[in-house]
Amino acid sequence: MSAAVTTLETTPDHLIDATALRQTPLPLSSKIAYSAGSFVDAVTNNVLTVFGLFYVTAVCGVSGGSAGVALSAGLVVDAVLDPLIGSISDGWRSRLGRRLPFMLLGLPLSMIAFVMIFSLPKGVSATTLFVTLLLLSIVLRVSVSLFNLPFLALGAELTDDYAERSRVAAWRWGLGMIAGLATVLIGFGIFFRGPDGLSQKAAYPPFAMTCAAVAIAGALAAIWGTFVLRDRAHPIAVDRPGWLRALLAGLAEIFRNRSFRILFGSSVLFFVAQGVALSLGLHANTYFWRLSGDSIKIVMLAYFCGLLTGAPLIGMFSHRFDKKRMLLVSLGVLIVTQALPASLRLAGMLPFQGMTLATMLAANAAIGGFGLTAAAIAVSSMLADAADEHEYIFGSRREGLYFAGWAFAGKVATGGGALIAGLVLQFSGFPSGAAAKAGAQVALRPETVTLLGLCYGPGAALFSIAGVLILLLYRLDRPTHARILEKLIQQRTG
Template identity: 30%
Template sequence: MTDAVAGLPPRPPIVFRTKALYGLGAAANIIKQRGITTFLLLFYNQVVGLPPAMVSTAIMIALIFDAFVDPTIGQISDNTRTRWGRRHPFMYAAALPVSIAFYLIWNPPVGWEHEALFAYMLVCLLTIRLFDTFFELPSSALLAELTADYDQRTSIIAIRSFCGVAGGLVMQLLVYQVFLKKNADGTGGLLERDGWQLYSIVAAITIFTIILISSAGTNHQIPYLRKPPTRKITIPAMLREVAATLNNRSFVVLTISGMFMNVSLGLKTALELYFNLYFWGLTQGQLAIMTVTGVVASIIGVTLAPIISGKIGKRYAAITMFFGAVVALLLPIGLRILGVMPPNGTPLLFGILIVDFMANGIMAIMTGVMLQSMIADVVEDSEVKTGRRSEGLLFSADNLFKKIVSGVGVFVSGVLLTFVAFPQGAKPNEVDPELLRNLALIYLPTIGGFYVVAISCLFLYRIDKSVHEENLRKLAQGALEVRTTDAQIEAGSPAATGPAGDLSPVAPRP
């Protein structure tokens, strides 16, 4: 379905510059997300001194709060009418508050009691989550409006995924090698508080700048974006619309898969630094090398994703890459438990971990590209059934369930650290090996089980290229019928009217 058919001005081709500026926006979200998921537990537990259960509880509460904010912002942005379109006002409004809150969370007051620090951390997290939603959700929803092409969506998501991963990893590299670099005399490092202030300043300014640049980079697309119909709608009617939109089989199975995947991701990201520092005994220099490896992996992943998707389809590409990424993630830990990995501190061990990290990164980013593109294809499938464009609602609802359960994953990570009695202020190479083994023995079956369920759900997804193109054909036919009816009305001919109470600009089609 072309924009001309939909009643909009003919859209000029989406050039690479537009794709790149749109994709750049993901870097702001991932810089923020990596800071919270990778470093926040370590910072507040090992540097500030909060018990891990308190830190993970605050993160879980913020994620659950964010999950319920998402559908609200999604539904509102779907139905917003302004001269700047329905997405851009929210995106611009996010820049300043999310940046200030991100700076503040890394600079908590000194000398406060645990309860006061917990409240301070929670307020900062809630503010970050709220205004991050103002940008990330409308920005993500733009994908389905920029193009309806099945393959071009994958290429745009590939660019966006690369920008997100690269931005997050570059900032992480700066943490290891600049802001909190471990000096030869033993000073500095991740457990030194002063370095976190510089990190927070640079990260906050970067997030603010990226949001403004990415939002401005798609301004010229506003005349070609869909506009919601002018209508009055009651809350019960809106709730019925939400229920009808979300009652889509392919969307439901993607959501369930995403829920199980994000429990595992929340657990993985919260404990990843613990495993790297304590289980594998890696130095900050080695972590920096792995970070650079991650950037290379993301380049390879986003390059291969559209190619693999074009050859075997998005669903089977996602399943294959997802399975491979999980194997690469869990295999080294399993082999260490079995006693067949080289000792910590040896070049051979680090070489194996680098190769494994590269393989995991390539397949993980390819999986993410496929899944985001599959969600975008649900937009037209839902529109065929409901008669409404609901990009914001679909992306926000997908995020809702993922964020709720990823909060559970972060909470579980704190519980596991508490259960194994992980010491506070622990230094690498000084933690009891038996304690680390116990942590790994609990971690592997827990995270592996959730990943198995997530992969299994993807087999039930039903929108392939042929189904998507048929959906576009039906929508084009529906738009043609609407224009014909409008022409008849202007000519004075009687026109058929839709069922009483129908709120849709185009009636749902079978």
């Protein structure tokens, strides 16, 4: 492999200083400040995934198909724009650097749209409700990407060390899960208390405003922390073409990298599985498992506890494991926890009810959350390694496009998962209008309950299995990355 020569907007001394900085460990305070930026995506994505489809269908009365289209359309439009955002941020020049201006623009727009989604108007036609939800979904997803993609791309520039990147990813994931757990505690513990609390429409606007305040606090900490760490960033190429040519050239480059193609393809399938399972989660807990509001809270808290406790453990021991092996094992755990409980129930082998059932599902959810944490940390760190490989092959830094490509995979697939979930509700005969009036006590046909369980459990797991098969082709391990990094240091300084 050989690298093209790129003219960089920097002096050799500055380039050497930045390279040396990226070889040094990050101070703990810097890791925490930077990682708090994960609050924005974690809060908006978790709240929409956990509560969004239930709120729109079972509370506001929108049909499952219309809700799925509106929520997934925002993800699809955003996914199309993600590569453009990533490409422009890769070459942006300003006194604040190339990432911060986008973060400062995306933060207020995303929080306004987020609160408005959970404040849908009453007494309007179904068409007005659908169009309002569609537009707000698009604005929210695009504005979150304006913040989150530059934020993620900067994380790949803070360090070049193979193991340190996993630690940064673990902190970022862990703090994001703290924010996600906070939303669940705020929701079930304050705003949705009681047996029919999830069906109370008036509780959703103040819930959304409280969650937005959590996200803003984390974002402001990250903006300051990012500004302090700006000297570690990679230099910007002077001879970059216009934005369209830069985008097309960058897209062509990243898909020529075998490592990126494998991570992209496996991520698409994995995110489809997560989108289906999480979008149907409240429906399944309420109507398939027939859990009470308090039992649902226990299961959801266990899931987020698994997500949260996994971060420090993975951060401490990730340097001992190859990232690909860690990812394959964690995906295997996820597949089992996705498919097994619902399959046993459908086969008549899980007859438990009440608190016994809730305890079993909570343990399963905690294990699944731990597996998801390990998978997310591994993939995020692997993407940063693949960006180094990209510079070695093509002579250009594409962190923004790499994480935009991953976000594209996640959003299109998660949007597809939400659409599939909405269509499942539509074609299974789920009575959205009746559910909006009767809440959790609405009667469902046995066929509706069976189809809900099939798609929520083993059906979703099939997509994860396909993603594992693709991931087996990945080859960028620790020794290979070390050789690439050594060559890159020589190229940057020579």
